[in-house]
Amino acid sequence: MQNVNEKMALLDNKSTTNGLTTFFAVICIVDVFGVFPVVTLPKAVIDCGFYGFFVVTLTCLTQIYTASLLGRCxxxxxxxxxxxxxxxxxxxAALTEISYGKKMASFVTFLLDLTIFGGGIPNLIVASQNLQLLGLRASDGSVNISFCLWIIVVGSVLCPVLWLGSPKDMKLLCSLSVGIVITVFLLINGCILLSTSDPSTEILENNSTPVWKNVLKAYGIIAFQFDIHPSILTIQVDMLAKSRLTRAILAGFSGKF
Known part of the structure; x- marks a missing residue:
């Protein structure tokens, strides 16, 4: 293996950034989840009825267990x-190279890049569509900038963030992101409490959909939004106490729920 210090940030050749404490590791894990579980997950689980509890429990327990095994590896x-x-x-790639060699390490890297790319595209699309809707609502329909243009703007703004080395270089950004998640959670609950509309009609209409379809939909959302495997090792290698990864994972999932 090359004796090269890869902990150095890409834009800072004299990086002296400290590692992640367990608390900041939890922050990074919650940041990976984002706001989508807060916005989309409750409705999907409610549509499943009693089965929603088992879908959430089994899927999240599997995520926690397998991510913990990965950290132990x-x-x-x-x-x-x-x-x-x-x-x-x-x-x-480094972990795979020890077990199966360089060719398999390259294949794992390809799969990881493909997973991250596939997970990032829906987030960019949703963010761009929200900006388009925000422009329409704020201007009473007079400003209609297509989300196809917004996605270029959002991607360009976020691109410099990718130049940072690792999670330990993004403590402020992760903290800001978690703050946004908490704000969205409070605003949604506030809107629910202050709303005067009756959602029972919509719930009854959804009862006509077969349960198995709702279960598959809920599973897809949970598996997509709570999949921390592509980034969990990146968080762990920056932790000051790597053996506490399981605690950080449990705290992250508990905090999200």
Whole structure:
């Protein structure tokens, strides 16, 4: 393995940033979830009825268990091959290389990039559509900028963030993101409490949909929004106490619910 310090931020050749405490690791995990579970998950689970409880419980327990196993693999790998610490910018490839060689490491890297790309596109589309709707609402329909243009603007604004080295270099950004999640949660609950409309009609209409379709829909949303595997090792390698990853995962999931 190359003896190169990959913990250095891309824009700072003299980075002295400290690692992540367990608290900031929890912040980063909640940041990965974003606001979509707050906005879309409750309705999907309600449509499942009694089965929604089992879907949420089983899916999240599986996520927690497998993510914890992944973290333990990294801890074991550091004991077997201490030089793996210098490949922490690409932890999944480094972990795979120890077990199956460089070819499989390249394949895992491809799958990881594909997963991150596939997960990022829906987020960009939804954010762009929200900006388009915001322009329409704020201007009473006179300003209608297509989300196709907004997605270019949003992507350009977010691009510099990708130049940061790792989660430890984005503490402020993650904290701001979690603050937005909490704000959205409070605003949604406030709107629900102050709303005078009766949602019972909409709920009754959804009862005509087969339960298995609602269950599959809810599972898809949960599996997509609570999948922390593509980034969990990136968070762990920056932690000061890597063995506490399981605690951070449990706290992150508990805080989200």
């Amino acid at each position: 990294w801890v074991i790998a550091e004991e077997i091959e201490p030089s793996i610490k210098y490949k922490n910018r690409y932890p999944y």
